[in-house]
Amino acid sequence: MENLNVGDISAFQDLAERFSKKEIAPLALEKDRYPFADFQEEAVKVAASVGLLGMTLPEKYGGMGQGMRALGAVLEVIARADASMAAVILTQALARAVIIELGPPETAEKWVALEKDGLTLLLAFPLYEDPENLPESISAKRDGNSFKLDGAIGYLACLPVARAAIVPAKIADTGKSGFFLVETTMKGMTVSEPVVSLGLRGCPAADLELKNVSVPSSNQLGGEDGAEKFVEAVEHFRGPLAAIALGILHGAYSASLNYTKDRYQAKKQIIEHHMVRRMLSQMVSWIDIASPAVAHACLTADRDEICSASELLSIQEIVTMAATRATTDAVQTLGGYGYMHEYGQEKRMRDAKQLQAVFGSSRTRIMNVMDRQLQTSG
């Protein structure tokens, strides 16, 4: 079976491991209080400087030029310590991939670099939208050499800390969907207070309102065929996204294992109670199934050899679903302590549930699986 843990990417995993241990793990619980704690800016800076933030960026933009397999492996390791940081890295990689794939080269030159004016350049992205069914709540009207954007879009990932955002818009004359890169400092842009979220709080989201915002044509991404290219670009990231769920699963399992071996109930180690052991068994089975599935999803994206139109969708759906159920059990194995912030297990349960809402709701994703099957088989 396929596996992410093979030779050439082990160096990235080691790097991610060291980064997690040193930069994320000690602060993960505190940073999880966002917006009632600061954004994990320092850790993001370090991620940028050691190359983790720019793993998938082509070398000419200062990245490592890696594919989905290396990204997935790194995100899985990081998500064991904190899924929020993994989500930040995913969002940044995804936003940059969309700009490179869809945007004119000069826009890419300007926006995909990791630093601007000496600061880490974070981009906001509609991470929680179904790429096949994007909201049409923003309209774009051509105005000479630029577009005028009006409307609003809810819940963009990284928006509270971003310098620019990628937003979908309906182009007024043609009725087609397009994408635009808008800077948060542009006139007419209103970024809401950070939205308090269930999980992945270290990857904060906010709502955006645009009032007659003038955007240069060069910031239009993908022209009139943007929608299709956008779906393709996002599709590749379903594997790394599932890798984050797998990382949460691993983290939850090892916390449960340690606790149930350490603690006693009715004179026995808790793990000797078969109802608890059954929950742990289930976690192991999910990890056993999810690991090759995630690796497969990442590899097929890199090789561009996707065998079924729905396979990445299915892998995302099943692995994220498994993580939500496993983390709910994982809280249970710690009893009352599982419900308390300081043990970290309840955070995993929230993070897993939040992650399940990425790229649209689970229910619509399930409907999309069959839609895609019917579209390809005719």
Added chain:
Amino acid sequence: MKPDFDNPHLFSFDDSFASLLYLGKINKRSYKRAKASFEEARAFCREYIRPMALAMDLKIQKDPKALAWEMVEIAVKHRRLSAMLPKFMGGMGGSIWATNPIMEEQGSVDPGFSGLMGGHGLGLVALMLTFNFKMLDWVAQQIVKNENEGKPFLIDCAITEPTAGTDVEEEELLPHARLICEARRTNGGVVLNGRKCFISTGHAAVYHVVIIPFNRRDPLGSFGVFLVPGDTPGFSLGRIEEKMGQKAGPASELIFEDCFIPTDMVLADPEQVPAGAPQRLLEGVLGITRIAVGAWATGIARGAFEKALAFAKTYRWKGKTVIQHQWAQEAITDMLMNVYMARSVYMEATHALLSAKSSGLRGDIPWFMETDLFAKIYNSERMRKLRYSPWVRKLVIKGFVNAPKEESQRIQFYASLAKVVGSDIGMDNCHRAIELMGEVGVRHDVGVEKLFRDAKLCQIFEGTNQLNRLNMFKHFLARDIPGVEVF
């Protein structure tokens, strides 16, 4: 996105409680009382608690040490602290039938508020089952008196210890429990030492009903129950736990350091109660509170359903309102089915409890106890002397301890069943709601992610659902399987 509270067809009293509709045919009075108590509580929850639920949750997220005093205040103002005390004790005399449906109402608007009130209720139940009428009267008076003055008088009940959660919930497990609390007799009273944790309502309570053994190696044989005023020297409140949800109901640490309690605050002394009384007290308390948790979690399942329905009627998908899609209709109907399943189980459990001989109720408080004449007699000097006399107390406890075994087994079974079914369904509906709502569901301002966080606690406290499954096995199946080991 608005809830459907004006819709007369959604969770009306008669639609929700067919068993009480049946009762109404044979006993009009009980039916009317139940419905009136229920409607009053529903109006209170929707008008006052619902609008502040999210703000309270956020306030405590911001400052984990904060308490939901605003909620306590509004509860006092609307006499919710004495709502369930009978009229002859000065309370509002709410219907006992309606207790659990009201738990559902509270749970549907704010499970954290249920927790706040639930800790108080648990304290009252534990106090009642010590049959220490003198202290019961006194606490009831304090609740009513303070409520009249607009002040809260909340109590709690402390069982769990830092190294013993599940083990203190079950008589078979207690001998193995690693307890750290112990009571010691001394001149004129007892001295308490140790630490209790995860105590619901602790930081909001002014008096604490505390269960501590005189010999921690033989807890069952030596359990005492004590009423500890919050300002007793040697008693202190420790940390407030930072919980995932149910933030309006604090989970507190209680610390006893050579804490002296005079004899009249000893609610139950193991040397003065018949053998078997501590087990029955524990069973009695859990037999009541586990059903309440089942109802409260059913409320969570319903709250999630209500949010999901409002979402489906508001948001659009592929050119149509979500609710116009068959897959969404299925998703919503599955959640509705869940609510009805959980409710059926906790109402059956309620009926098993209220019809028990040992409850002394035969369904509800007998009608004559509602009259002013009864209140007068109950509060007369002679009656008071009578019920405060040790032999009356012994008689009552004996009756309680010697209740028919099959009856207490039935209650234990049903209580665990209601608790497990309700809380599993509560959690399940929250999962389903977010799976339907996606990004809308994970935002705090919509409220369903709060329910998701709140729901998980109901699977853990009052005995984990795993322990409660074993409890069902023990009381229902094990009795017919000779030699089978349970726990």
